Amino acid sequence: MVEYQTELLDRVFAAVADPTRRAILAGLAQKPATITEIARPFPVSLNAVSKHILVLERAGLIIREVAGREHHCRLDPAPLRKASVWLEHYRKFWDLRLDALERHIITRKKREKRSHGRTD
Amino acid sequence: MVEYQTELLDRVFAAVADPTRRAILAGLAQKPATITEIARPFPVSLNAVSKHILVLERAGLIIREVAGREHHCRLDPAPLRKASVWLEHYRKFWDLRLDALERHIITRKKREKRSHGRTD
DNA sequence: CCTATATTCAACCAAGTGGTTGAATACCAA
DNA sequence: TTGGTATTCAACCACTTGGTTGAATATAGG
Structure with a gap:
């Protein structure tokens, strides 16, 4: 079995489990920003955003440079x-499922072709 | 901007943020199992595992069939x-970073070739 | 020096989490 | 029916979380 850096994964997944924090990341993906700039769009206090940023920082997702x-x-x-x-280790599972779904759709189309006009 | 099913993502990421739950998923990826079977390898109580499974179920990651x-x-x-x-939306960022890392390594190798033997 | 700005610290709160133990429920099988 | 097995429910605990408000700290700029 592959070895994972469990604690890091814990923090990363926990960090992105919050919609505000995902939005913060999306913003920073556009361009770097200061705490105040990051906080502006959000309906919560600056302090709340400051805490979110700390969580992201501890997960290694944000690098802070004080100027x-x-x-x-x-x-x-x-x-x-x-x-x-x-x-990615689970990709094969959803790929399998999508294959099955595709086969199902194809089968249904064939059935529809045979019994033309019926909607079930 | 792409529309996400925010609440589902919240639950999914929160669910996989726990190492025990990730291990449970890894087990179920091998084959389906009952609660007791799932709980066996873990050093916590059956009740604790039962709760973990509930979390995974609410995140849609586990399907339960009572027999x-x-x-x-x-x-x-x-x-x-x-x-x-x-x-995947962030893939381009880490791809960029890896490119930069690669360039850096190549540059360093060239430098090392020029100043042969120096270790810095 | 004074004042505005940027950020954190501290204390608090309600709700959630991950764990426990003990009891309840439901099912299977002798 | 009786007993063992599978699972959940209920209550509790310590800790974390996401939020608040108010004060503290530090820097920038007239």
């Missing part, structure tokens, strides 16, 4: 890649 | 696929 009173944050995608690698 | 007193569980990979789709 004077501003904290510049940028995305670090590396942990997302690790998460993706973990998920 | 008499046994609950047969099997993996449903569909939500993992959705999680993977979300992650």
Whole structure:
């Protein structure tokens, strides 16, 4: 069995389990920003966003560089890649399922062709 | 912007953020099992595992079929696929980073060739 | 120096989590 | 019916989480 950096995966998955944090990542994917800039679009307090950023930082998803009173944050995608690698192990399962679904659709189409006009 | 089924993603990512639950999924990827069978390898109580399975079920990752007193569980990979789709949006970022890393290594090798023997 | 800005710290709250134990429920089988 | 097995329910605990408000800290700029 492949060895995973379990604790990192824990933190990464937990970090992206929150919609606000996913939105923060999406924003930073466009361009780096300071805490205040990141917080602007969100309906919660700056403090709340500051905490979210801390969670993302601890998951390794955000790199913070302090410049004077501003904290510049940028995305670090590396942990997302690790998460993706973990998920890929399950790809074969959903591929199988999609194959089955496709076969089912094809079968249904053939049936429809035979019994033309019937809707079941 | 792509539309996500936010609540499902929340539950899926939260579900896989726990190492025990990831291990449960890995087991079910081998073959379906009952609660007791699933619980056997783990050092926690059956009740604890039962709760984990409930979390996985609510995330849509496990399908439960009750047969008499046994609950047969099997993996449903569909939500993992959705999680993977979300992650894929960030692939370009880690691809970029890997490219940069590769360039860096190549550059370093060239430098090493020039200043032969120096270790920095 | 003074004031506005950027951010964190601290305390608090309600709700959720991961675990426990013990009891309840439901089923199978002798 | 009686007993063993499979599972959940219920209550509890310590800890975490996502949010708040208010104060503290540090920097920037007139």
